[in-house]
Amino acid sequence: MSEARVFFNFAVTADSHRLPAYRDRRGYGALEKALREMAPAAVEAEVKASGLRGRGGAGFPTGMKWSFVDRKSPVVYLCCNADEGEPGTFKDRWIFENASHQLIEGVLLASYALGVRHAFIYLRGEFDLPYRRLCEALAEARGAGLVGERILGSSFSCDIIAHRGAGAYVCGEESSLLTSLEGFKGYPRNKPPFPAVKGLYQAPTVINNVETLATIPWIIARGGTAYASIGAEKNSGTRLFGISGHVNKPGLYERPTGYPLKRIIFDDAGGVRGGKGLKAVIPGGSSTPVLTAAEIDGITLDAESVQAAGSMLGSGGIIVVAEGTCMVRLLRVLTRFYAHESCGQCTPCREGSAWMDEIVGRICAGKGEEGDLERLEGITRGIMGNTVCALGDAASMPVASFIQKFRDEFAYFIKYGRSMHAGRLEV
Amino acid sequence: MIELKIDNQTVEANEGETVLQAALRSGIEIPHFCYHPCLSVAGNCRICLVKVDGRPKLVPSCNLPVAPGMTVETDTEDVRAARRAVMQFITLNHPGDCGICDKAGECRLQDYHVRYGEEESHSREPKHHRPKFSDLSPRIVLDNERCLLCSRCVRFTREVSGSHQLGIVERGSHARVERLEGRPFDDPYSDNVIGLCPTGALLSRDFLYKSRVWYLEPVRSVCTGCARCCSVNVWRRQREWHVRALGAELNRAAYRVTPFENPAINGPWLCNKGFDLHRRMARKRALTPLIGGREATAEEAVQEAKRLFAAAGNPAVLAFAPASNEELAAFRDGLGRRVQVYTREDYHTEPGEVAEDDFLIRGDKNPASYSIRALFGNRPYAPAARHDLVVIWGERVDYHALGGAKLIHLASFEPAGETAADLLIPVSTTFERSGTFTNFEGKVNRFEKVFDKPAQVLHAGDLFGRLVP
Ligand SMILES: Cc1cc2nc3c(=O)[nH]c(=O)nc-3n(C[C@H](O)[C@H](O)[C@H](O)COP(=O)(O)O)c2cc1C
Ligand code: SF4
Ligand code: SF4
Ligand code: SF4
Ligand code: FES
Numbered sequence: 001m002s003e004a005r006v007f008f009n010f011a012v013t014a015d016s017h018r019l020p021a022y023r024d025r026r027g028y029g030a031l032e033k034a035l036r037e038m039a040p041a042a043v044e045a046e047v048k049a050s051g052l053r054g055r056g057g058a059g060f061p062t063g064m065k066w067s068f069v070d071r072k073s074p075v076v077y078l079c080c081n082a083d084e085g086e087p088g089t090f091k092d093r094w095i096f097e098n099a100s101h102q103l104i105e106g107v108l109l110a111s112y113a114l115g116v117r118h119a120f121i122y123l124r125g126e127f128d129l130p131y132r133r134l135c136e137a138l139a140e141a142r143g144a145g146l147v148g149e150r151i152l153g154s155s156f157s158c159d160i161i162a163h164r165g166a167g168a169y170v171c172g173e174e175s176s177l178l179t180s181l182e183g184f185k186g187y188p189r190n191k192p193p194f195p196a197v198k199g200l201y202q203a204p205t206v207i208n209n210v211e212t213l214a215t216i217p218w219i220i221a222r223g224g225t226a227y228a229s230i231g232a233e234k235n236s237g238t239r240l241f242g243i244s245g246h247v248n249k250p251g252l253y254e255r256p257t258g259y260p261l262k263r264i265i266f267d268d269a270g271g272v273r274g275g276k277g278l279k280a281v282i283p284g285g286s287s288t289p290v291l292t293a294a295e296i297d298g299i300t301l302d303a304e305s306v307q308a309a310g311s312m313l314g315s316g317g318i319i320v321v322a323e324g325t326c327m328v329r330l331l332r333v334l335t336r337f338y339a340h341e342s343c344g345q346c347t348p349c350r351e352g353s354a355w356m357d358e359i360v361g362r363i364c365a366g367k368g369e370e371g372d373l374e375r376l377e378g379i380t381r382g383i384m385g386n387t388v389c390a391l392g393d394a395a396s397m398p399v400a401s402f403i404q405k406f407r408d409e410f411a412y413f414i415k416y417g418r419s420m421h422a423g424r425l426e427v
Numbered sequence: 428m429i430e431l432k433i434d435n436q437t438v439e440a441n442e443g444e445t446v447l448q449a450a451l452r453s454g455i456e457i458p459h460f461c462y463h464p465c466l467s468v469a470g471n472c473r474i475c476l477v478k479v480d481g482r483p484k485l486v487p488s489c490n491l492p493v494a495p496g497m498t499v500e501t502d503t504e505d506v507r508a509a510r511r512a513v514m515q516f517i518t519l520n521h522p523g524d525c526g527i528c529d530k531a532g533e534c535r536l537q538d539y540h541v542r543y544g545e546e547e548s549h550s551r552e553p554k555h556h557r558p559k560f561s562d563l564s565p566r567i568v569l570d571n572e573r574c575l576l577c578s579r580c581v582r583f584t585r586e587v588s589g590s591h592q593l594g595i596v597e598r599g600s601h602a603r604v605e606r607l608e609g610r611p612f613d614d615p616y617s618d619n620v621i622g623l624c625p626t627g628a629l630l631s632r633d634f635l636y637k638s639r640v641w642y643l644e645p646v647r648s649v650c651t652g653c654a655r656c657c658s659v660n661v662w663r664r665q666r667e668w669h670v671r672a673l674g675a676e677l678n679r680a681a682y683r684v685t686p687f688e689n690p691a692i693n694g695p696w697l698c699n700k701g702f703d704l705h706r707r708m709a710r711k712r713a714l715t716p717l718i719g720g721r722e723a724t725a726e727e728a729v730q731e732a733k734r735l736f737a738a739a740g741n742p743a744v745l746a747f748a749p750a751s752n753e754e755l756a757a758f759r760d761g762l763g764r765r766v767q768v769y770t771r772e773d774y775h776t777e778p779g780e781v782a783e784d785d786f787l788i789r790g791d792k793n794p795a796s797y798s799i800r801a802l803f804g805n806r807p808y809a810p811a812a813r814h815d816l817v818v819i820w821g822e823r824v825d826y827h828a829l830g831g832a833k834l835i836h837l838a839s840f841e842p843a844g845e846t847a848a849d850l851l852i853p854v855s856t857t858f859e860r861s862g863t864f865t866n867f868e869g870k871v872n873r874f875e876k877v878f879d880k881p882a883q884v885l886h887a888g889d890l891f892g893r894l895v896p
Contacts, residue, residue: 168598185595190470190490344576344595344602346471351516354600358552375549382512385484386473 004230006218006238008254012098017133019140022101028146030220031105034112035154038220043113047216049224051236055091056081056172056209057285057315058390059235059303066206068196069114075203078111078119079181082210083165083172085124086285087337088317091240092210094252096123096130099214100137104147104160106213109220111158114206119160121210122177125167134162169341173389174207175199176343187345188389211240232258232302239316241301243269246276246322257302264301265320277323280405284314286334287394289401290321311401326421327406328364328413331398335360338395349392352383356399368414373403431497440493447475447488450501457501458510458539460517460625461577462489465695466586469578472517474539476509477501485509507543514544520555520600521626522572530627532640536575537626557603564612566632566699567621571603574628580604580620587696588786590614604628615781615788618702619695622685633706634683642668647687649864649874650701651749651857654791656866657701658689661858661877679878681705681858691870698788700780711841713853714881725883728852732835732894735850739816739833743767745808747821748837748854750795751862752871754888758820759802761891766818769808770799773821789867797865819848820887837887854887855880 010016010025022028034043048063069076080103084092095103103121111119123131138160141147149157163181165171171186178200180186199205215237219227228236235257241264244250248270255264261283265271272278278293289311291299299309306313321330339357344350356379359372380396387393403410412420429440433450440449445468450457460472468490476485480498485506488499500506518540525531557571576595581604584593592612596605606612621629645660662682664670669678684704688695716728723731736742744766746758774792776782783790810830817832822840826847836848839856859880863873880886 170598190468190487192490192492339599342599344597344599347473347513347516347575350576350600350602351519355516355519355550355552362552369551372551375551378512378549382509382516386476386509386512388470388473 030217046224050227055211085169106216231256235302245320282319366417528627535625588616652700654867657693658687717851742816
């Protein structure tokens with residue numbers, strides 16, 4: 001079933017995102033089916049059977065995440081994580097712009113399964129068209145009795161609240177998303193307690209990514225086993241891969257998991273621009289460790305394969321780097337980003353991310369010193385695993401992997417005060 | 428009770444406790460900056476990381492609930508490495524200006540740097556500069572360069588005093604402590620953040636550069652600011668550091684007042700009036716006895732008082748003063764039996780002062796009210812009784828309201844304006860004796876002598892016995 005498509009199964013037209021078009025595609029059929037024929041537990045069982053794993057980055061099995069929620073709690077919340085801040089990632093945006101109804105249906109199904117009366121969608125502040133499309137779709141859905149009280153005449157009621165963030169990458173981290181939603185500064189929380197126990201407003205809360213939730217209508221319509229039969233064994237289904245960087249056809253591609261990485265780069269995305277050789281790939285959003293061209297041989301797009309190669313599939317944002325790119329200056333782009341985005345709450349990330357950026361910046365300014373690489377590695381060791389949230393790790397992994405894999409390039413820059421790849425990269 | 432193992436030591440802990448709390452109670456030291464027993468867990472400093480058997484990563488012990496059979500190690504090589512790293516990070520942009528910092532000597536950052544840090548910084552970058560010595564309030568100086576962003580001060584204003592006047596603004600390494608935009612930091616409990624701060628980022632303006640703390644020592648005392656009777660520490664110069672050349676008055680100075688932790692009465696907190704206790708005590712003292720306005724010795728004053736009593740037909744005592752329970756007992760058993768006793772409240776809410784709140788501050792600003800009422804009831808002075816001798820034991824009396832009687836005033840502080848008393852006898856302050864107060868809830872609180880009394884000053888408690896013929 002390599003042809004299976006959960007998202008790219010219609011032609012995008014001027015109004016393909018509207019409710020009538022979605023209905024023509026059998027939209028909200030899964031919701032009707034669930035409300036008529038399925039108990040909430042049956043919906044959850046299908047999601048478990050599907051083997052769906054979270055698309056937000058960590059790849060946690062969705063059914064299992066749901067099972068941690070205390071069903072005896074009078075209030076349970078669902079938060080859809082639409083902060084999409086990881087550089088290289090632009091899949092959720094497509095879903096909002098073209099298939100908001102599919103996400104709404106997914107949110108409703110998850111809410112039904114979890115006993116949620118109020119669900120929240122937290123969008124990154126920079127999302128403009130996506131936000132307008134979502135609001136439009138929500139209005140349509142409310143008008144059609146699909147959101148709100150007694151949905152489709154059943155006893156199930158659920159409201160969906162769209163909330164825009166104020167522009168902080170860290171608010172994509174699930175616990176700071178909750179803090180931000182509550183109206184506070186977006187600080188991640190220490191765990192325990194986990195959100196499934198004490199989340200939004202102290203109530204048990206499930207946080208799922210946009211793509212994760214938008215996949216659920218397909219699973220309910222066609223069955224968990226059907227979904228599980230797509231793609232790789234431990235990583236079923238399709239995923240939206242965003243390819244950016246030095247490729248001829250950057251963009252969003254839906255492919256089954258287990259799809260060869262090289263094929264998506266060279267066949268689908270048309271290979272490296274300007275006929276250059278491939279130098280490196282960042283496989284799952286900017287925080288995942290970089291892989292060299294040699295390392296991507298044989299990698300397939302599923303969590304296990306990418307992990308075996310020493311990186312992570314993360315959010316599915318593949319960044320392709322052409323031969324001739326200066327890895328030192330590329331790293332600077334990343335260190336600057338993470339230093340800028342650290343929330344500043346915990347010591348190692350707050351100080352370490354800024355310190356790493358200063359050192360890499362100094363190297364880029366031709367003022368690198370002997371010992372800088374060891375210093376940087378020491379900083380990454382001091383941060384990794386020692387912080388409140390995973391942003392600390394996200395800031396450290398690029399630094400550690402870039403230095404490990406392109407050490408000679410860094411050493412050259414430090415020794416000669418200039419890049420091994422001087423001049424502008426023409427691709 | 429839950430049993431767990433910390434560093435091969437079996438530790439008993441209560442359900443709901445954290446590993447850090449259990450360890451500290453069992454005498455196992457785990458460093459901590461942001462954790463404070465009276466504040467919520469912030470878990471942001473990361474110095475308290477420990478190793479837990481079966482967990483791949485180090486865990487902050489301040490946010491780690493105890494579990495039966497848990498095995499924790501606080502001194503493995505990876506724990507030490509993580510602490511070294513955290514100390515490197517904290518000191519990365521710390522100015523290292525301990526030499527000119529009042530906190531030096533009682534600074535947690537300094538202590539941990541020596542114990543858990545490394546000698547040298549790994550950094551080659553110039554230090555980031557921050558606002559230094561800004562006025563957080565007229566009482567407190569803020570040095571953002573020294574701040575390690577533990578958020579203790581912020582949590583204090585949110586969780587303890589409730590003023591919400593402090594916050595951390597900006598993100599990442601730009602984060603800094605600030606007061607609420609456009610608002611003064613006028614929290615009546617603000618000075619508590621000075622002691623809460625684990626480093627020299629928040630300093631008392633009053634104490635600024637008055638002394639290095641290692642020359643000082645605390646003496647347990649009681650705040651006389653209201654009927655709560657909070658426990659305080661009064662800081663005086665240590666005997667071996669008494670100065671000769673600088674002026675002997677420094678040896679008798681109360682340098683600062685800080686809370687003395689007393690769970691029954693004030694916990695670890697004080698209101699700002701308590702922090703100002705030494706300033707109230709530094710008001711102009713009554714030091715010399717005056718007989719009809721003429722200076723005299725203490726002995727002459729006692730003889731004069733005896734004479735006045737012998738001559739009086741209808742004497743009365745107007746009792747108040749921050750009189751300790753012991754003095755009140757001495758008074759009751761001595762003079763008190765032979766005179767009419769009236770009670771009064773010397774102190775009332777001053778303009779700008781918080782009258783009363785639901786935390787510490789009491790509306791009754793007199794520390795001895797409880798005991799005075801218990802012994803003598805509530806008996807305001809009655810001019811109709813036509814007393815021919817009135818002994819005023821306290822402060823702020825309107826002499827004229829006492830109508831024509833001969834007046835003996837037992838005062839610790841110089842009375843405002845012209846002394847109309849026929850006899851003024853200086854008596855000691857609470858800093859010059861030990862004793863107890865009973866607060867408004869009936870809780871007894873002890874204070875110790877900080878300084879010897881001046882030569883011509885008497886203890887009121889000694890005096891009463893001598894006046895009885
Ligand atoms: C710094 C940081 C940023 C994150 N940003 C996002 C994000 O923008 N969108 C997202 O879905 N998950 C993001 N995550 C992951 C979330 O914490 C969380 O794992 C995810 O939303 C769970 O959804 P899932 O189970 O459906 O994947 C981020 C995590 C970290 C540490
Ligand atoms: S790791 Fe970074 S982003 Fe996460 S809580 Fe700590 S300082 Fe904030
Ligand atoms: S000023 Fe002191 S108490 Fe407040 S955050 Fe900084 S270090 Fe902590
Ligand atoms: S509450 Fe009352 S006793 Fe306590 S410090 Fe303040 S004034 Fe003194
Ligand atoms: S004391 Fe535990 S993180 Fe600060």
